Amino acid sequence: MRKELTRLFVVYLALIAFLALTVALSFTPSPFNSLFGLLIAFTKASLVLLFFMELRKSSNLIKLVSTIGPLWLLLLFLIASLDLGMRV
Amino acid sequence: MDDSKFSLQPNTNHYSTNAKLGMWIFLTTEVLFFGAVFFLYSAYRFTYPQTFAVASNYLDILLGSINTCILLTSSFSMACAVHLVRLEKRKTTILALLATAGLGFIFLCIKGYEYYDKYKRHLLPGFGFISPKSNPPHLKLFFSLYLTGTALHAVHVLMGILIILYFVLRMTVTKKTFVEATDLTGLYWHFVDLVWIFLFPLFYLLGRNS
Numbered sequence: 169m170r171k172e173l174t175r176l177f178v179v180y181l182a183l184i185a186f187l188a189l190t191v192a193l194s195f196t197p198s199p200f201n202s203l204f205g206l207l208i209a210f211t212k213a214s215l216v217l218l219f220f221m222e223l224r225k226s227s228n229l230i231k232l233v234s235t236i237g238p239l240w241l242l243l244l245f246l247i248a249s250l251d252l253g254m255r256v
Numbered sequence: 257m258d259d260s261k262f263s264l265q266p267n268t269n270h271y272s273t274n275a276k277l278g279m280w281i282f283l284t285t286e287v288l289f290f291g292a293v294f295f296l297y298s299a300y301r302f303t304y305p306q307t308f309a310v311a312s313n314y315l316d317i318l319l320g321s322i323n324t325c326i327l328l329t330s331s332f333s334m335a336c337a338v339h340l341v342r343l344e345k346r347k348t349t350i351l352a353l354l355a356t357a358g359l360g361f362i363f364l365c366i367k368g369y370e371y372y373d374k375y376k377r378h379l380l381p382g383f384g385f386i387s388p389k390s391n392p393p394h395l396k397l398f399f400s401l402y403l404t405g406t407a408l409h410a411v412h413v414l415m416g417i418l419i420i421l422y423f424v425l426r427m428t429v430t431k432k433t434f435v436e437a438t439d440l441t442g443l444y445w446h447f448v449d450l451v452w453i454f455l456f457p458l459f460y461l462l463g464r465n466s
Contacts, residue, residue, distance in 0.1 A: 172339055173336060173339060176332060176335045176336060176339065177332070179332075180328065180329070180331075180332035183328045183331075183332075184325060184328060187321065187324050187325060187328065190457055190461065191317065191321050191461065194317075194457070194461035194462075194464040194465065195464050195465055196465060197465045198465070201461070201464075201465060202457075202461075202462065205457035205458075205461050206457065208457070209453050209454050209456075209457050212453045213450050213453050213454070216331060216446055216449060216450055216453070217446075217450070219335070220331055220332075220334070220335040220442075220446045220449075221442075221443055221446045221447075226276075227273065229273070229277065230273075230276060230277060230280055233277060233280045233281060233284065234280055234283075234284075236284055237283065237284035237285075237286075237287030237288060238287060240284075240287075240288060240291075241287055241288060241291040241294075244288070244291060244292075244295060245291075245295055245298070248295055248299070249298075249299075252299055252302075
């Protein structure tokens with residue numbers, strides 16, 4: 169029990185550390201701020217998915233279903249961006 | 257459908273893969289639901305990058321950061337509740353669930369204050385929006401997206417709080433633990449946290465260095 173709770177707490181501390189990092193980075197003069205912000209957001213999301221939502225312990229079927237949503241979203245972004253980019 | 261890898265605790269017989277699968281499919285529809293808002297945001301942000309960078313500075317980064325911290329903490333307490341309920345520790349589970357709901361409520365209060373502040377400054381579209389003179393056009397677009405994205409998210413937080421309180425009440429009255437219900441509520445709550453993890457940098461952290 170204690171081991172699992174400790175693991176969750178470590179993940180929580182990592183999430184807070186990433187939050188502090190992303191806020192600090194947003195004030196630094198760099199053209200890649202938004203990119204860093206998004207990369208950190210994806211890292212935080214991965215931690216929540218793997219440890220809090222227990223994807224790492226889930227069956228392959230659940231893992232498959234959990235990737236479908238983001239995949240459809242990627243398709244939506246790609247196709248709709250093509251339309252936007254090609255407008256005259 | 258072997259789900260044996262999932263359960264580490266003795267309560268494996270309570271667990272239904274079907275229910276978990278159903279929840280994940282529901283969350284997939286939610287990804288697409290919020291995805292539309294995120295796409296709209298991206299499309300306008302690439303069209304009006306300057307406006308978005310300026311508009312972001314009107315949002316309170318301190319309150320946004322505190323709210324992110326609160327939501328991450330609530331996710332942690334929810335994960336603890338899910339762990340504790342599998343060990344049949346009813347009282348500590350109820351405490352962890354109440355902490356989660358309480359943190360969610362504080363999040364909503366801060367969000368409410370932010371909306372009130374924007375309303376006072378005439379920056380809330382649909383509630384007497386007046387664009388500040390010295391600013392680039394299309395400022396209203398940013399605030400419309402901000403209001404849509406965060407309000408939809410806030411409704412999800414509210415729903416999560418109500419669901420948690422419902423199960424806390426049932427656990428208190430029946431003196432039983434609801435392993436599956438707590439687990440599925442946990443998945444929903446973590447998803448709500450995930451949405452905020454992306455909303456926060458997109459709306460609050462833009463253009464801070466300019």
